[in-house]
Amino acid sequence: MATMQDVANLANVSLATVSFTINNSKPVSPKTRAKVEAAMKDLGYRRNAVGSALARGRTHVLALLYPALQHRFSPTSVRFFTSAADQARLRGYNLVLWPMSNDAEAVSELTSSGLVDGVVLMEVQLDDPRVAELSGSTVPFALIGRTRDTAGIPFVDVDFESTVEKAIDRFIQLGHTDLVLVDGGIGNQLLGGYGPVARTRKVFGEVTAQRGLSGAIMSGVHSSAGGRELAKEFVASHPETTGVLMMNEQAGPGFVAGLQQAGYRLPQDVSVVAIASSLDIVSMSEPEMAVYISPADELGRLGVDTLIDRLDKLSDTLPQLLIECSYSSGATMGTAPKRKK
Amino acid sequence: MATMQDVANLANVSLATVSFTINNSKPVSPKTRAKVEAAMKDLGYRRNAVGSALARGRTHVLALLYPALQHRFSPTSVRFFTSAADQARLRGYNLVLWPMSNDAEAVSELTSSGLVDGVVLMEVQLDDPRVAELSGSTVPFALIGRTRDTAGIPFVDVDFESTVEKAIDRFIQLGHTDLVLVDGGIGNQLLGGYGPVARTRKVFGEVTAQRGLSGAIMSGVHSSAGGRELAKEFVASHPETTGVLMMNEQAGPGFVAGLQQAGYRLPQDVSVVAIASSLDIVSMSEPEMAVYISPADELGRLGVDTLIDRLDKLSDTLPQLLIECSYSSGATMGTAPKRKK
DNA sequence: CTGAAAGCGCTTACAG
DNA sequence: CTGAAAGCGCTTACAG
Structure with missing residues (x-):
């Protein structure tokens, strides 16, 4: 690899001048600039970012x-x-x-x-x-x-807080009174837990209580198989629940699949909305899930x-x-x- | 940030000696090593990788x-x-x-x-x-x-070649004679096309011809919506086809969903196998797809x-x-x- | 076992 | 507008 010194030698200028023309850090005469640029082209010169980083303190x-x-x-x-x-x-x-x-x-x-x-x-x-x-x-x-x-x-x-509140109010408008929040688990308790889950659980608890609804929480792993597991668990443990907030992106389609395998019809028996997920994921399930799309x-x-x-x-x-x-x-x-x- | 020189000063040794003890690049007496290590701890020293990279030509x-x-x-x-x-x-x-x-x-x-x-x-x-x-x-x-x-x-x-051949033979064993390969498109033609797609198309064409099967190719975008589009297109254009090799991971579940929305039953009407995909993706669809899992x-x-x-x-x-x-x-x-x- | 010094490839005050 | 030189933080022959 050619160095800046090589370019300077070939162009018959100083190392500093090469640097000035490359970085436009000081005025350089058109003639000199031309010589330097020709030399760079000849040598296929490329600035070494490590040298530059050491001098400038920036790697970009x-x-x-x-x-x-x-x-x-x-x-x-x-x-x-x-x-x-x-x-x-x-x-x-x-x-x-x-x-x-x-x-x-x-x-x-x-x-x-x-x-x-x-x-x-x-x-x-x-x-x-x-x-x-x-x-x-x-x-x-x-x-x-x-x-x-x-x-x-x-x-x-x-803004999980406002998103979850809106989702709950949407369920209320549709007449639901018994909700479950499905998430991916709180993560490392030692670190206070994963932010989105911790905040969502908190606001879910507060808002369901305040609106006089029944609200439970379930967790499963972040995978489609996890979603199918969750569906089985849901069918067994929450026979009264009619509304699900699904905040576990990767488990979403598996959960919907699992509910149907268990004989539930959506949305006649249970309604589901994905929270902070994406259109691409929700359209993998049949029927396609409603979703609050993560920005x-x-x-x-x-x-x-x-x-x-x-x-x-x-x-x-x-x-x-x-x-x-x-x-x-x-x-x-x-x-x-x-x-x- | 403390530098190696700072450590050397505090430990009353030379810069070189600090480097030797950090890198174990030369023998250092236990006493000296102790002094250096104490100084490093005191200063919270960490080696600057940029300086090291410039000298050694390695960033790791x-x-x-x-x-x-x-x-x-x-x-x-x-x-x-x-x-x-x-x-x-x-x-x-x-x-x-x-x-x-x-x-x-x-x-x-x-x-x-x-x-x-x-x-x-x-x-x-x-x-x-x-x-x-x-x-x-x-x-x-x-x-x-x-x-x-x-x-x-x-x-x-x-090994797309052998994988596709095995998939085709599996279809043959099940009595299928009319197959479609669904992929994600060849990509940039100027670059000769995306390797997996190019190779798969080639072997699919060769093997279906050799086995006397009908084989067609369809392409769609890498998304669930793309899969649903493909399903519509498939239903319209390939009424006779009973076997699908799905080599478009993200479109897979959407394709299965779309087939069912169009009234097809799987596998009674059409069989589908995913190629070079993953268990997690195929279990998002209901029913779960058979799959040749990418290693x-x-x-x-x-x-x-x-x-x-x-x-x-x-x-x-x-x-x-x-x-x-x-x-x-x-x-x-x-x-x-x-x-x- | 330890150290002084050159060098890695740049940038940038400073001088002219 | 151009250049000589110091310096960024390390590593490593070379010498002792």
Whole structure:
């Protein structure tokens, strides 16, 4: 690989001049610029980012930290990633997906390595040790999700509270009085639990109580087989329930399949709505599920914008954004049966 | 951030000695080692990977190149990634997912940046320009997938040829004579087309002809909605067909749903088997699809092993591995109907 | 076993 | 507008 020095030699200029013309960091005469550019082309020169990073302290690489070895990627997580990567590219950065457990030590190792300019966290726990670690460091970061205490922490997140409340009120309008929330489990209790689940359970409990409804909670694994398991359990344990809030994206289609295998008709016997899921997943089931769609594209983009604004010193405000899910109707929502089955 | 020099000062030794103790690159007396380690702890020292990379030419980061902005991640692709990342970690490397189009220029920019030690390619096209670029460079690489001409190229791939042949013979055993292959489209014709689709079409055409069967090909987008579209098209255009090879993972459940919405019973009217898909996807449909499961975990692991063996100079052989899909039965496979519907 | 020094490929004050 | 030189944080022959 040709180095900048090689280019300088060939063009008969100094190393510094090559740097100035590449970076447009100082005025360079047209004639000199031409010589340098010709030399670069001749040698097929490309700037070594490691050398540059050491001198400048910037690699222009951002890491999206995802505990991929612990949590399987949901389709919605994939959208977060692709949308974030896209936006990063537009703004001149490379965003890469960096698999890493929710572990303060690992984060600090990465951020002190100098290999990345900033990090975006996903799958945030209420007492996430990574956030504490980052708050004490100088490396810019942003969360997609949020911790229990959000003071001073830049984040963007789904507004689970308002979404769940709206979903419950939709069930009420349809005459349902007995609801179940199905989720993917609270995760690591030591870390305060997985944010979306913890918040959703809380508001589900509060709102059902306040509206005088019966509300129970079930959990299963994040897979289609998990959904089928959940359906069996649901049929056995909740014969009176007519409305299900499904907040376990990957289990959704399996759950619907399992209900039907057990002889339930949707929505005549049971109504189901997916929470914070995607059109692609809900249309895998027959009938297609109604869904509150996660604003994944928007949040991915905003999370990256938040981070880059700080890196580029474009903003010193502290963005804390909540975005609601949007409702899309589906054939699994109907009026409550007079008497189930 | 404390530097190695800071540690040396505090421990009253030279910079070199600190490096020797950290890297175990030269013998260090126990006493000196203790002093250095104490100083490191005191300062919370962490080695800056950029400085190290510049001196050593190694970052211990590997990039899995995936055109994430062009191709949506399938669940099987996710498995490739997590399995590869896991194996890389076991062997002392960080594997990150680097979104990048099938573009020689972009690859060369990355590999000459010095930020990664090697790359693994996915979504390989028959005439993939990235492979030509990498073959001419000094950066180690491996493919998950393969090009048309594989001479001198290290790769691991699904054995589509033998898998498709077995699937066809299974249909024959069940009495089917009229088959359709559904795929996700050939992709970029300029690049020779997407390897799995090109190879599968070829062998499907050859084997059906050789066995005296009728064989047609349909393509649709990689989504559940795409699957429902395909089902409509199938019902309209292929009234005689009784067997479907579904090689479009994300469209699979939507296709099954769409067939049933059109009044078909599975497998009484039509049999369907998924090719190179996953248990998780096929169990989203009701009934669950039979499937030839992609050996994604194994291939992800082997792809990384291939790359790291070269990086660590453990092997100078050229691995070229093909692995068959394994069959898992499902309720969508049955004997051919006497007369359809 | 330990250290002084050159070097990895860049950037950037400073001087002219 | 151009250049010589110091410096970013490490590693590693070389010398002792």
